[in-house]
Amino acid sequence: MEILWKVENLTKEYEVKSEFKKIRINALKNVNLEIFKGEVFGLAGESGSGKTTFGKVLIRLIEPDDGKIIYKDIDITRMPEKILKKYRKNFQIIFQDPYKSLNPRIPCGLTVMEGITGSKKEKFEKSIELLNLVGLKKERFYDYPHQFSGGERQRIAIARALSTNPEFIVCDEPTSNLDVSIQGQILNLFIDLKEKFNLTYLFITHNLKILRFISDRIGIMYRGEIVEIGKTEEIFTNPKHPYTEKLIKSEI
Amino acid sequence: MFLTQKTGKMEKILTVKNIFVGNEEIKILRNINFEVRKKEIVSIVGESGCGKSMTLRAIIKLLPKNLKILNGEIFFENLKITEYNEMEKIRGKRIGMIFQEPSSYLNPLFTIGNQIEEGIKENIGKKEKKEKIVKILKEIGLSPDVYYSYPHQLSGGMQQRAMIAMALINNPDLLLADEPTTALDVTTASGIIKLLKDLVSIYNLSIIFVTHDISLAKYISDKIIVMYAGIIVEKGNSEQVYNNPLHPYTQKLINCLPEKYSKRERIKTIEGEVPSFKNLPYGCPFSTRCEYKKRICEEKIPGEIVIENRIVRCFKYGNIVES
Numbered sequence: 001m002e003i004l005w006k007v008e009n010l011t012k013e014y015e016v017k018s019e020f021k022k023i024r025i026n027a028l029k030n031v032n033l034e035i036f037k038g039e040v041f042g043l044a045g046e047s048g049s050g051k052t053t054f055g056k057v058l059i060r061l062i063e064p065d066d067g068k069i070i071y072k073d074i075d076i077t078r079m080p081e082k083i084l085k086k087y088r089k090n091f092q093i094i095f096q097d098p099y100k101s102l103n104p105r106i107p108c109g110l111t112v113m114e115g116i117t118g119s120k121k122e123k124f125e126k127s128i129e130l131l132n133l134v135g136l137k138k139e140r141f142y143d144y145p146h147q148f149s150g151g152e153r154q155r156i157a158i159a160r161a162l163s164t165n166p167e168f169i170v171c172d173e174p175t176s177n178l179d180v181s182i183q184g185q186i187l188n189l190f191i192d193l194k195e196k197f198n199l200t201y202l203f204i205t206h207n208l209k210i211l212r213f214i215s216d217r218i219g220i221m222y223r224g225e226i227v228e229i230g231k232t233e234e235i236f237t238n239p240k241h242p243y244t245e246k247l248i249k250s251e252i
Numbered sequence: 253m254f255l256t257q258k259t260g261k262m263e264k265i266l267t268v269k270n271i272f273v274g275n276e277e278i279k280i281l282r283n284i285n286f287e288v289r290k291k292e293i294v295s296i297v298g299e300s301g302c303g304k305s306m307t308l309r310a311i312i313k314l315l316p317k318n319l320k321i322l323n324g325e326i327f328f329e330n331l332k333i334t335e336y337n338e339m340e341k342i343r344g345k346r347i348g349m350i351f352q353e354p355s356s357y358l359n360p361l362f363t364i365g366n367q368i369e370e371g372i373k374e375n376i377g378k379k380e381k382k383e384k385i386v387k388i389l390k391e392i393g394l395s396p397d398v399y400y401s402y403p404h405q406l407s408g409g410m411q412q413r414a415m416i417a418m419a420l421i422n423n424p425d426l427l428l429a430d431e432p433t434t435a436l437d438v439t440t441a442s443g444i445i446k447l448l449k450d451l452v453s454i455y456n457l458s459i460i461f462v463t464h465d466i467s468l469a470k471y472i473s474d475k476i477i478v479m480y481a482g483i484i485v486e487k488g489n490s491e492q493v494y495n496n497p498l499h500p501y502t503q504k505l506i507n508c509l510p511e512k513y514s515k516r517e518r519i520k521t522i523e524g525e526v527p528s529f530k531n532l533p534y535g536c537p538f539s540t541r542c543e544y545k546k547r548i549c550e551e552k553i554p555g556e557i558v559i560e561n562r563i564v565r566c567f568k569y570g571n572i573v574e575s
Contacts, residue, residue: 040516046437046438046439046440047408047437149525179299179300179464180299180464180465180466180505180508180509181299181504181505181508181521181522182521183508183510184508184509184510184519184520184521184522185519185521187510187519188518188519188521191516191518206437206438207438208438209509209510209511210510212510212511212515213510213511213513213515213516214510214515214516232515246439247438247439250438250439250442250443251438251442252441252442252445252467252468252471
């Protein structure tokens, strides 16, 4: 299988001021992993374990302190932003709270249109096509974020992410704010899109049921480290690390 | 009447009878009927906007200003809450409440000990108060040092435990829990859930647990009440409701759970959305999304039908119309 991402010894430290002293916290500590093209890689762990930081460092929304990020044999760890821009459109991110990640003053159609290149007409047609693809009607092109429901907003965030024809999407807890029925619809949409565009996902979630349902391989994070990595079923049926075991047992 | 096999737990602590909540324009809750017995955990399940939290608010009479109880009765033991005007004697003392986001209910400027102390209604000295608080902190799984901690020094799970300590400090008979674990992690959440289950026997407590997660409801509770658009569509023994749901809505809700499917199979979701309270369908509120819809469903609201020890409101099981 083709390796899409290769991460070597990735480290990120944060400085936290606590009362009178400064503490350094390892958000990421020597993270090593590979993500193959076309797979869904699930990342689980408690809040504060570094899942989100990993997703953001991987696509260089946050600069790493140490280590290497290799995207398709190209080392992008220290690549200047100007050159990186060429690759940026290949990777996208979808956040947990779509209300915070969409600009409240821009109609949703225009948000989606932003990432598309071409003439004005092409842009407009492509963005309507994307809205249809995620299940939104053309009439809602000029509606603002507050006029949509939570599930619909997440659909817009997905359409916006797809607007640059990415091959890789970081999905950072995309369904944890949604009702069960809407969660099902959004998961279905992720699966449909994955198959249609042969997408690769880094799927971050603390919901083990979703993790097991959607991912091919999973990594378990604990305090900035990946404690276990492997095929989903193997980890769920035979967890090796005591933390993984505890996590799986705690599921209700 | 609602039947339960669990004898010995028969003493009723709360009775909600034909409650309607709303105003001249809209009706939020329509004909809500249920009972909570001593040491029983009852879950209320449904999507957002189905009236779960509003039911809890009606019980402690903390409804939003524009809404009121239009009809019906609520009894707390033998006290008629609906006609009782000194609710402050009951709230916090006999009925405790915990919420989804503990951080927004804790005062950032006071220590946890201070905030718990404030709630003590008993007339006792400062030293006894402190002893009482330290005792409850231990029971709830927190270190006694938390007495001197400020909310920001605690994690989400610890904050929720502190909230539980606050709710239980006066030994209430009933705890209302409004999605207390939704904002928490799996491991922390399961800790809280297990704690709540243990507290039932330690404190002789009954709990009404509101959640949108029906599998969690099955795990924690004795009875499940499924609500949709302000009415109770199904209620019964947890195992029965979860393993053999009768109402089409309950069936579909359970069918939405990813754990019911093999890897990346398409999830059978519920088409459409919950109707808004301003735009309720004339007949059965679920008729707009129901595959078994008949003509009568659009014309009349189904009444309560007793099947297999539980109550369902659906014309699929007989033409009983809501009076």
